[in-house]
Structure formats: structure tokens, C-alpha cells
Amino acid sequence: MKLYCLSSDAAKPCFVLSFKELLIMLDCGLGAHSVLNFVPLPPVPSTRLASLPNYTPPHLNDPLLEGELKECCGRVFVDSVPEFCPPLDKVVDFSQLDVILISNYTCMMALPFITEETGFKGQVYATEPTLQIGRFYLEELAEWVSSGAGGGGAGGAARRWKELLHVLPAPLALAARPRAWRRLFGKGAIARALARVRVVGYDERVDVYGALEATAVSSGFCLGSANWVIRSAHEKIAYVSGSSTLTTHPRPINQAALRGADLLVLAALTQTPAHNPDHMLGDLCVHATVTLRGGGSVLCPVYPSGVLYDLLECLSAHLEGAGLAHVPLYVLSPVADSSLAYSNILAEWVSASKQARVYLPEEPFPHAALARAGRLKHARTLHDDAFSADFRQPCVVFCGHPSLRFGAAVHLVELWASNPQHAIIFTEPDFPHMEALAPFQPLSMKAFHCPIDTSLNYSQANKLVRELRPRELALPEQYAAPAGGAAGVGGAAARPHIATDAPTVVLRRGEARTCGTRRGMARATLSGALAARVTPREVRAGLRCAPLACALRVRDSRVELDEASGVGGAAGGGGVAAPPRLAGAAPDVDALVAELARQGAGEARVERGPDGCIVHLPRHDTLIHVERHATHVFCEGGAEVRHALRTAIDACLPPLSHF
Amino acid sequence: MPDIKITPLGAGQDVGRSCILLSMGGKNIMLDCGMHMGYNDERRFPDFSYIVPEGPITSQIDCVIISHFHLDHCGALPYMSEMVGYTGPIYMTHPTKAIAPILLEDMRKVAVERKGESNFFTSQMIKDCIKKVTAVTLHQSVMVDNELEIKAYYAGHVLGAAMFWIRVGSQSVVYTGDYNMTPDRHLGAAWIDKCRPDLLITESTYATTIRDSKRCRERDFLKKVHECVEKGGKVLIPVFALGRAQELCILLETYWERMNLKYPVYFALGLTEKANNYYKMFITWTNQKIRKTFVQRNMFDFKHIKPFDKSYIDNPGAMVVFATPGMLHAGLSLNIFKKWAPYEQNMVIMPGFCVQGTVGHKILNGAKKVEFENRQVVEVKMAVEYMSFSAHADAKGIMQLIQYCEPKNVLLVHGEAQKMEFLKDKIEKEFKINCYMPANGETCTINTPVKIPIDVSLRLLKAEAVRYNAQPPDPKRRRVVNGILCVRDNRLSLLDIDEMCDEIGINRHIIRFTSTVRFEDPGPAVKTAEKLRTLLAEKLEGWTITISDGNISVESVLIKVEGEDNSTKNIYVSWTNQDEDLGSYILGLLQSMVQ
Ligand SMILES: [Zn+2]
Numbered sequence A: 001m002k003l004y005c006l007s008s009d010a011a012k013p014c015f016v017l018s019f020k021e022l023l024i025m026l027d028c029g030l031g032a033h034s035v036l037n038f039v040p041l042p043p044v045p046s047t048r049l050a051s052l053p054n055y056t057p058p059h060l061n062d063p064l065l066e067g068e069l070k071e072c073c074g075r076v077f078v079d080s081v082p083e084f085c086p087p088l089d090k091v092v093d094f095s096q097l098d099v100i101l102i103s104n105y106t107c108m109m110a111l112p113f114i115t116e117e118t119g120f121k122g123q124v125y126a127t128e129p130t131l132q133i134g135r136f137y138l139e140e141l142a143e144w145v146s147s148g149a150g151g152g153g154a155g156g157a158a159r160r161w162k163e164l165l166h167v168l169p170a171p172l173a174l175a176a177r178p179r180a181w182r183r184l185f186g187k188g189a190i191a192r193a194l195a196r197v198r199v200v201g202y203d204e205r206v207d208v209y210g211a212l213e214a215t216a217v218s219s220g221f222c223l224g225s226a227n228w229v230i231r232s233a234h235e236k237i238a239y240v241s242g243s244s245t246l247t248t249h250p251r252p253i254n255q256a257a258l259r260g261a262d263l264l265v266l267a268a269l270t271q272t273p274a275h276n277p278d279h280m281l282g283d284l285c286v287h288a289t290v291t292l293r294g295g296g297s298v299l300c301p302v303y304p305s306g307v308l309y310d311l312l313e314c315l316s317a318h319l320e321g322a323g324l325a326h327v328p329l330y331v332l333s334p335v336a337d338s339s340l341a342y343s344n345i346l347a348e349w350v351s352a353s354k355q356a357r358v359y360l361p362e363e364p365f366p367h368a369a370l371a372r373a374g375r376l377k378h379a380r381t382l383h384d385d386a387f388s389a390d391f392r393q394p395c396v397v398f399c400g401h402p403s404l405r406f407g408a409a410v411h412l413v414e415l416w417a418s419n420p421q422h423a424i425i426f427t428e429p430d431f432p433h434m435e436a437l438a439p440f441q442p443l444s445m446k447a448f449h450c451p452i453d454t455s456l457n458y459s460q461a462n463k464l465v466r467e468l469r470p471r472e473l474a475l476p477e478q479y480a481a482p483a484g485g486a487a488g489v490g491g492a493a494a495r496p497h498i499a500t501d502a503p504t505v506v507l508r509r510g511e512a513r514t515c516g517t518r519r520g521m522a523r524a525t526l527s528g529a530l531a532a533r534v535t536p537r538e539v540r541a542g543l544r545c546a547p548l549a550c551a552l553r554v555r556d557s558r559v560e561l562d563e564a565s566g567v568g569g570a571a572g573g574g575g576v577a578a579p580p581r582l583a584g585a586a587p588d589v590d591a592l593v594a595e596l597a598r599q600g601a602g603e604a605r606v607e608r609g610p611d612g613c614i615v616h617l618p619r620h621d622t623l624i625h626v627e628r629h630a631t632h633v634f635c636e637g638g639a640e641v642r643h644a645l646r647t648a649i650d651a652c653l654p655p656l657s658h659f
Numbered sequence B: 001m002p003d004i005k006i007t008p009l010g011a012g013q014d015v016g017r018s019c020i021l022l023s024m025g026g027k028n029i030m031l032d033c034g035m036h037m038g039y040n041d042e043r044r045f046p047d048f049s050y051i052v053p054e055g056p057i058t059s060q061i062d063c064v065i066i067s068h069f070h071l072d073h074c075g076a077l078p079y080m081s082e083m084v085g086y087t088g089p090i091y092m093t094h095p096t097k098a099i100a101p102i103l104l105e106d107m108r109k110v111a112v113e114r115k116g117e118s119n120f121f122t123s124q125m126i127k128d129c130i131k132k133v134t135a136v137t138l139h140q141s142v143m144v145d146n147e148l149e150i151k152a153y154y155a156g157h158v159l160g161a162a163m164f165w166i167r168v169g170s171q172s173v174v175y176t177g178d179y180n181m182t183p184d185r186h187l188g189a190a191w192i193d194k195c196r197p198d199l200l201i202t203e204s205t206y207a208t209t210i211r212d213s214k215r216c217r218e219r220d221f222l223k224k225v226h227e228c229v230e231k232g233g234k235v236l237i238p239v240f241a242l243g244r245a246q247e248l249c250i251l252l253e254t255y256w257e258r259m260n261l262k263y264p265v266y267f268a269l270g271l272t273e274k275a276n277n278y279y280k281m282f283i284t285w286t287n288q289k290i291r292k293t294f295v296q297r298n299m300f301d302f303k304h305i306k307p308f309d310k311s312y313i314d315n316p317g318a319m320v321v322f323a324t325p326g327m328l329h330a331g332l333s334l335n336i337f338k339k340w341a342p343y344e345q346n347m348v349i350m351p352g353f354c355v356q357g358t359v360g361h362k363i364l365n366g367a368k369k370v371e372f373e374n375r376q377v378v379e380v381k382m383a384v385e386y387m388s389f390s391a392h393a394d395a396k397g398i399m400q401l402i403q404y405c406e407p408k409n410v411l412l413v414h415g416e417a418q419k420m421e422f423l424k425d426k427i428e429k430e431f432k433i434n435c436y437m438p439a440n441g442e443t444c445t446i447n448t449p450v451k452i453p454i455d456v457s458l459r460l461l462k463a464e465a466v467r468y469n470a471q472p473p474d475p476k477r478r479r480v481v482n483g484i485l486c487v488r489d490n491r492l493s494l495l496d497i498d499e500m501c502d503e504i505g506i507n508r509h510i511i512r513f514t515s516t517v518r519f520e521d522p523g524p525a526v527k528t529a530e531k532l533r534t535l536l537a538e539k540l541e542g543w544t545i546t547i548s549d550g551n552i553s554v555e556s557v558l559i560k561v562e563g564e565d566n567s568t569k570n571i572y573v574s575w576t577n578q579d580e581d582l583g584s585y586i587l588g589l590l591q592s593m594v595q
Helices: A033-037 A111-115 A130-149 A161-169 A187-197 A277-293 A306-323 A336-343 A353-358 A367-372 A385-389 A407-417 A433-440 A457-466 A528-533 A589-598 A639-652 B077-084 B094-114 B123-131 B216-232 B245-258 B272-281 B290-295 B309-315 B331-341 B359-364 B393-404 B418-432 B458-468 B495-505 B525-539 B577-594
Strands: A001-007 A015-019 A024-025 A067-074 A075-078 A099-101 A123-127 A197-200 A203-206 A214-218 A227-230 A236-241 A263-267 A298-301 A328-330 A376-379 A394-398 A423-426 A446-449 A471-478 A506-507 A512-514 A521-527 A537-540 A543-555 A556-562 A606-610 A612-617 A620-629 A630-635 B003-010 B019-024 B027-031 B061-063 B090-093 B134-135 B148-154 B162-168 B171-175 B200-202 B234-238 B265-268 B305-309 B319-324 B347-348 B369-371 B377-381 B383-386 B409-413 B435-438 B444-447 B451-457 B477-489 B491-495 B512-519 B545-548 B551-556 B557-562 B569-576
Touching: A001 A506, A015 A263, A015 A457, A024 A214, A024 A277, A024 B377, A033 A433, A067 A197, A067 A433, A099 A111, A099 A214, A099 B245, A111 A130, A111 A187, A123 A130, A123 A214, A130 A187, A130 A197, A130 A336, A161 A620, A187 A197, A187 B435, A197 B290, A214 A620, A236 B245, A263 A457, A263 B171, A277 A298, A277 A306, A298 A407, A306 A328, A306 A394, A328 A336, A328 B451, A336 A376, A353 B094, A367 A376, A376 A385, A394 A407, A407 A433, A423 A433, A433 A446, A433 A543, A433 A589, A471 A589, A506 A512, A521 A528, A521 B094, A521 B458, A521 B491, A528 A556, A528 B451, A537 A612, A556 B451, A589 A612, A589 A620, A630 A639, A639 B512, A639 B577, B003 B200, B019 B162, B019 B171, B027 B162, B027 B200, B061 B148, B077 B094, B077 B123, B090 B094, B090 B162, B094 B134, B094 B272, B094 B331, B123 B134, B216 B245, B216 B319, B245 B265, B245 B319, B265 B331, B272 B309, B309 B331, B309 B377, B319 B331, B347 B359, B359 B369, B393 B418, B418 B435, B435 B444, B458 B477, B477 B495, B491 B495, B512 B577, B525 B545, B525 B551, B525 B557, B525 B569, B525 B577, B557 B577, B569 B577
Parallel strands: A024 A099, A099 A123, A123 A197, A236 A263, A263 A471, A298 A394, A298 A423, A328 A376, A328 A394, A423 A446, A471 A506, A521 A556, A630 B512, B027 B061, B061 B090, B090 B134, B171 B200, B200 B409, B234 B319, B234 B347, B265 B305, B265 B319, B347 B383, B409 B435, B451 B491
Antiparallel strands: A001 A015, A001 A512, A015 A024, A067 A075, A203 A214, A214 A227, A227 A236, A521 B451, A537 A543, A543 A556, A543 B477, A606 A612, A612 A620, A620 A630, B003 B019, B003 B444, B019 B027, B148 B162, B162 B171, B369 B377, B477 B491, B512 B569, B545 B551, B551 B557, B557 B569
């Protein structure tokens, strides 16, 4: 068993497991930090962004670099269509992948990079909410990026700067492997990639080419989020990615299914371990209330699903309690209508308390009721006519993208940046908020950082690993103890990490590690008829044995053993040999001599030595050396002689039960 | 225990109620727990005393599985759990769990409040019963206990209807409940994978019908309704609150829209909106088209269909009314029927099957007069139409399902004996498998081959595969493994003999044979060895032949060449007892080579 790591972002994992001659990809997260290096793409042209001054590195005259770089408040940005960081494609040939297992919709955004135009022929498995919400995320992303105004003068494909990293200022100079960055795929590729996904339910056993069984089990992180359990007849591998032990809207985590794995692969822990999600949600409500009371509006850069539902539920209740029920809540996204509607038909995927509402029958989430009451409005874009006519301030706007590099959020920050009454509240943990705001400086509007990441934090993850008791653990390097192992001793600067007694495999992007134990057994079934024919004898307390010759049938990789009729034949002829005799001791020599005589082998001479005997059969030019652990027959006679000798020796072997 | 035993307590050669006992591998499972609508006395519930004449029933039943919310499949559940005292696990899908209590409550009201029956379960009992239900999702593998596993498959029929696959050890059964194999206006078609159960228990309501095309039936239905209202007649369509009702509403709604009709259409039940809400919440259980468009347009928001008020019964002029219940055995639909039946311009359309004893059944059989308990006699002059909209599989559909899942045996339930007989014949002829149709109370025993799980040494299997692949392909050739069967803690494994010896820590006594072949082959011994290797490689295709220090080995067979250059060579062939076949084959080969 071998595990490859293809992603450098532990929160957007991508592993490949080679097991039972199958290549299984675990998640295909898309690294998006790279977009922070680009000039924002506003949905409508922005004079300020368009007139940012060009940047040229000092003492460099390179006409090819012309217009690729812009400067804002001392930071340099690439003026081009933003690029992303897909999983490494050099280590594993994607056309050889057999299966992709997706844990949740935040970990599948690179799917088209894996499956389209790579020769991929395998199967992709995900739960229904993962597929649907993943579709919303991908479509929104593609729409924002493709419809943005601008994208640089260089035809949107600045690339010269990548050759000149060494002369550029930080943080651009520190960009990790920008040559591997890719522009986003088109809508066609998204549709084709998603059409490959086969939908599975929780606890459904998916047969993987007859060799393995994969099961998605609830991970408690978001709607439809799953951990994967991969089993062969003798091995169990648990892939735990994006899990939560908190009580929020999704179905709670199923820990029992993950216990006692031979290998546990842990990924996508919280990105903000220092922030308690509950406190952050409380802070957000307070900041929003204060801002709205002061006559300002609130912008929350969010994804179109996930924590958004919790934000709507909590904030609407909080505002109502604060006497601000009249403040409109807006959700802006090309997929807003679908996302809000869809969340309310996922009765089978929500927590027990939300499920209880469905039995009434009421929608599991209150946003449908908020929409009916006119408090919540949604639109595809800011510039929907019906929407802009209705737009009132102060208000709360939820819209993407959390990186502030594309989407309606870019326009709203541009619009509100200079007004200190307004506030922007960051809740998504994927991007450092100050970096997100860098191209909008100087900024007068208030900025709050309330990251809500319900994924496991380190103490929860450590507790989980202790409870699950895996035989072996595999981790991305970010989660492992710092190198040197002195962290515990020094104490002071020990960053949080996963500590376990189990043997641990640590991986970084591009690495492969062998893990798991090899077992020598396969699962089969034995027919009742054959079982009834054998009578195993006890060879030791608690262990009974019997020689067994059986017919083998292999169908769909399933092995069946049945009665074999007719014993005999020769090698190369497909004959059936007799089951092996299990001899534990040397044949009794006196008995052997008598038996040989009975078989008509003629007179035998016995010569006794210190280590055993030599039986001489002159008539057949044969010597039998009988020693303690071996009997060696030197026979120059024909097959019929040999047959007689075998029969005689067999008859004189003491039965195994004597041991 | 290789037998599977099935005893119908209902649905054995009848369609009144489904309740089937299944025993396999020491587990007892109850499939559906339905109520018979045709009876008003204790006969309506299954005879639980059959299971245990006395004492607690829970110890005798490992779980109860409900296939869908129709009362003839779940109507006796509160009776069983709250009055008979069953406390074990109960499984059904989420929509069934949501909708069943509403139908149960409806029925309870009719039975207790209108008919004044006693010894019936209460509203509280329905609630308590449903609380005990474990809801399952499609394809989820649910372990009832360590040995009993169940899994639901989509059955179409009504919202949330499921077929169940049940496994104990290596034995498995599929119970279909009611299902349909063709998608309709709001539901998809039943689906199952090639799970090859030992037994398929299938409904056979329409065992002999090969229905005309869906479109034709729909056109026929619309034409009849339209003609009736055009002449000023009233159309009564008795339905159950959920299921066919929604499909027919969608049908009428679109027709009214297209034809721009103005005749009033009413949906007469308190929970119209509520019922449609369930369809909205569980839209993932409807068909592809509805799921795809639900964001833009909710198929269950009707423009032309208005709620009905009792006072409308005597309104003059044409109208179409959907009213519950569906078999005209009680409630509003029966009241409307009594008022409208005597007028010949009116029409009643029965869109589903009616059990014996109901008014629906009587008029479908041509009764021109219906007598009621209070001696009231109603003359039936209105047109009576039957439209098979009940989504059951027809004969073709049943055969299709058998083809999909490849059962080893089939057992027919939920159908009429005569029709079953016909289908049984057809199944046995076409699939060459046994088909059974036990009557109620009759136990059917099905013998299944036992399969015991066993771990087989990969070394054994690999060696076999090498040997097998070495030979020219021949589909008739048997594949064989030889090993040592070990039994420990009731777990079986098949090991290679050396592994076995390592395992139990004994030094094996090895028996080896050696023979000599003399070969006139001038030149160095290594050259001779190379010749032999080439020969063996040719004859033993697929076997691994290695050569080192001039010694050739194939499995445990060793071949050694000795002799001075330019003199006769001695070829020693040596093998262990277990490779006798291979050893003697190679020896024979070399002997024939030197001659
Ligand atoms: Zn039914």
C-alpha cells in the first residue's frame, strides 16, 4: 500500500492511495491562495483598479513584463486573470486513476483538472449534496472569473513575471511554484466533470472493481460531507477529511465506522485553530448589530452554501432580538436561488433537530420563511433590475468571493471602502483577511475577522485519533510534530500538532510513502457441501486442520471454493492433485520396510547411521535416506516404482495428531 | 441453517393486507404490517398469535420493515407496537416515516369517530409508534445487529416507497413491497442492482396485465373527464391523500391550462397543502424532471385546483372533485358518492385497486345498488370508470425486475391466486428457477446452498493462477487449489502447507525424490543447463523458471547438471512430494529429450 500527496494545502487535500492494484484518489482540493497575488476582477469596470500604477522592478528593463504588474499601497499585484493551484500532475498519471472519492464540496474544486483532457477513465463518487453544492461552488467560481471586467492588458495571460520572481518584492517573490498555476476551466469542463460523479448515500457500500468496498460515512462538517472507509476482506483504511464534532446543521459525525482502521489518513482540519466558531458567530452578530445601528451596512464575503445557512439563521434571529428585524438580508450569487432552495430539500442529510421540522412538514432551514416574509432577498448579481430597484440600506449583504478577487464582493468593497460607517466581516477561513483587503487599501470601512471553521481543531483531532485507535496514521506535514521533536521540551513555541503513539507517516506535496501492513489472505466462500466432507483433526488446542483439495471459481473477483470431482492426472494437463499430506515426523523405518515388501518392491537392506537410516532397494536402484526432518528418495526406477514408493512412505508417516 | 422460511400473514394469494414473516439464519423479520380495509373487526389486523400464542412478541421478531406508507402495508403497525407490545426495531424510509402517521390518523378518525369503533389505537399511540421508527435512506447499509443487514432500493409506487434487501450471513432476500417499473409524472421507476438474492419476494397485483401505454391511459382519463364536465356532469375521483392524487392533479392542471378550461376542480382534503409540502421536502424522491425544475417551478403549486368545501356537494353544474379515501369505504368520498351516484350525467373514476368489501369494489363489479349499514340503499346510475393508475409493476415489469436482480428463487405475494398461477408458470419457464406462492398461514421453505466465509492464502491463489494461466485457455478446465484447511475460533482459513507449518510452529518432514537422466551433450555443463532451461521455458509456459549457478528451479523442482566438458552429463531432477506432478512431468520431458 502506498500513499501519494499531491496538494500543498492541507485544507484542500489531494491524496492518491495505491492499494490492491487500484489507484484511488482521495479528494481533489483546489489551492486558491494564489489568487491573492492578482489584481481584483470587478464585475463592472472600476476606475480605481484600472488606474493602479504599473510596477517595474528597479534596474530592470524587460519589455515583456510591460503591464503585467500593478502596485497598490506598496503591494505588487499581477494584472491578469487569476490563477489557481491544482493538485500536482507529475507524480501520478491521472489516466491511470481508478476511483476518486470526494469527502465534501470544499475538497473537490479541482475535479475538472483531474478528469478532463487527462485521459481519466475512472469512477468518481460523492454524496448527492456534495455533488449539488459542489456544482454551485464551481459554477459560481467560473461565472465570477469569466464575467469579471478587466483581467489585465496582457490579454489576461501575464506570465513573464513568473520568470522574474527573484527580482520581485515579497510576497510575490515567495509565490510557490507559480509556473504550475492554472487558469480556471470553462463551464463545459465543469459540466463534463460533474457528469462523471456517481451519487452515493451514507453507509452505502460501493463495490470498487470487486476488489474493495468504499463507504461514505457522515463527517458532521457540512451537508453531505463524508469520511470514507475503504475495506478489503482484511484491511480497513479510514480517510477522515473535513470532520466536525460540533453540533451544527448537518448530520453528526459517525465515529464508530472509523474505529480500528489499519491506516487512518487525516486531512482538512480547521484553518483557524485559535478561533472558537461559536464565539466568532457571536462576535459577528455583535459587530453587525453595532454597524447597522450606526447606519452602516455590513458585507460578509462568503461562499454560496455551508456556514452561510448558519449565518442567516443566527443573524436573522439576533437582529430580530435587537429590534433590527426590518434590516434586509441580501444573498448575491449566480447560484443563490438554487442554493437556498436546495438546502431545504435535503431532509435526509440534516441534523436530527432540523429533520424533526421536516416531519411537520416545515423547511429544515428558516431561510425559506425569511424569504417569504420579505426579510431575505436573493439575486444573481447586484445589477439585476428588480434587485437594484429594491435595494435598501442599511443592509447585510452576503456574497462572494471570500478572496475579494472576483465576484460582487469586489464591487461592494470598492463602493463602501471609503465610508467608516460600513463594515466588512470575514467569516470564511480560506484566506487571510488582511491579504484579501490589500488591493483595496487605504480602507476606511471597518474590517472584522470572525473566521468560522467548524472542522476539527487540534485537541478535537487528537481526541478523535485516540478514540479511533488506528494501527497507523498518515498526515500532511502541517499537522505533524515540528521537526526536531524538541517541541514538547521547549514548550514555548510548540505549534499545535497531532500527537499519537501509532506509527505515523508524514507527507508533503509530491511525496509518496509506503504504509499499512501487507496481508497474505483473500476472502472467499466455501460451499456447505464441501465443508460437510472434511473432518478437521485437532493438531493443537484450539486448532483443527485437514488437507483440502477444492475446485476454485472466480466470478467478479469473488472467490468460491467447491467440491473438486476426480483426483489424479498430470502436471500440464490440468489434472487435480491429491491434497497435500502434512507430515510432521519421519516414517517408521521398520514399518516402511514391511510396506515396501507388501508393495512388491522386493528386498530392502537397512543401514543405520547416527543421523538416520539408509534403506537400499537394489532391485530398483533406489536409496531412501530417512532423517529426522527429511526423507530423500534417490530413485532411478520408472514412474510406477516411484508411485509404489510414495504410497509406502505415505502409509508409514505418523499422523499429525501425534504432535 | 440453510433454509429460508416464509409465512404470509397477509398478502398470501390476496391483496388485502401485506404482512409476511421471513426466517433465515436464525433471524425472524416481519415484512410490512398492514391492515385489511375490507374488514371492520379483528380480522383487519394480522394474527399475531400465529407468531407467539402467548408471551412477549419482541423476542420472536428481530425487526419489522415497512415498505411504504399505504395502510395495507403499515396500518397495523401502531397496533403491533403499542397494543400487542412489540418493542424491537422498526425500519422505513424518511418520507414513509413522515407521511405514514398522517394516513394512520386519518384512518383512525374514520374508524373511531365516524363508526364508533373501540379497541382501536389512539392518536397518542400513533405518535409513540412512529417515535420508535428508525428512518433509513436509499442504499444505506443498516446493520440491525451483528448478523442482520438491510438495504433499501427505490421502488417508485408512492413517495418514499422502497424495496428491501435483507441479508443474514451468506443468505439474502429481496422484498419488493409495491413497486412500478415505469416512471410516471412525479415518480421514477424502481431500480435494483444485480444483487442475486437467494429469494425475491415480489408483489403481483397486475400479474396478468400488460398495460396499454401510459400516454393512452392518460389521454383516455382526460377525455372522459372532459366529456363529462362538458355535459354538465360532476366527476368524483376517490383518492388517497398522497400518491396517485398528486400525479392526477399534475395531469389535470396541465390539461386545464392547455385547453383553457374553466370548470372548477377541487381537491377535498384538509391537508392538500400539507401533502404537497411533503412532496416539496422530499423532492429528491420524485423523478428527474421534477427535481431538475423545482427551483424555478414547484410542480405542486396548482393554479386550477382549489380546496373543496362540503357545501359544494350540492352546487349545481359541472365540477371535478378529488376526495379521500380512495376505495370509497368511508369518509368524504363516500358521502359525495352517495349524493351523486343516482344521476346518470355524473361519473366516478376509480384510479386504483379496491379491496373486497369496499363500496369501490362493489361498484367496479357492476353493482347497481349499494346497501349501507343503516339500511340506506343508493342507486348507482352514474358512470363508473376504472383506470389503473395504481403504480404497480405489470407482468412485464415483474419479469424485468427478476432479470435485473437475478434471484435464485421467486415468491409471489400481494396478488390473486389465479393470476399468480399464470405468472408463476411464466417465471419458471422463462428463468428456469423455482417460483412459490404460499397462501396466508402457509409456510414455504426454500433450500439455499450454504456458503461459509473462508480466508484463503494469497500464496495459494497466486500459485494456482500461475499454473492456470500457463495452460492454453479452456473454459471447461477446472481450477483447483490444494491446501490445508484450518479451523480456529470458528474461523476458517485455507493455507499453503508451508504457511501452515510456520503457523503451528512445526518443522515439516520433507520428502524429496531425485532421479538421474544421462545426456550425451559435449561442451560445458552450463551450456547444457541453458539448453534445458530453453526447453522447459517452451514446455512450461507461464511458470517461473529461474537459473542460478547452473541449477534450474521451477517451484520446488530442482534440476542440476554435472559432468566434465566433452563427456556425458548427469542431470539430477529433484522435487518434493507435493510437486510430484510437476516433478514427474519434467523428468518425463527430459527422459524423452535424451532418447
Ligand atoms: Zn401500495
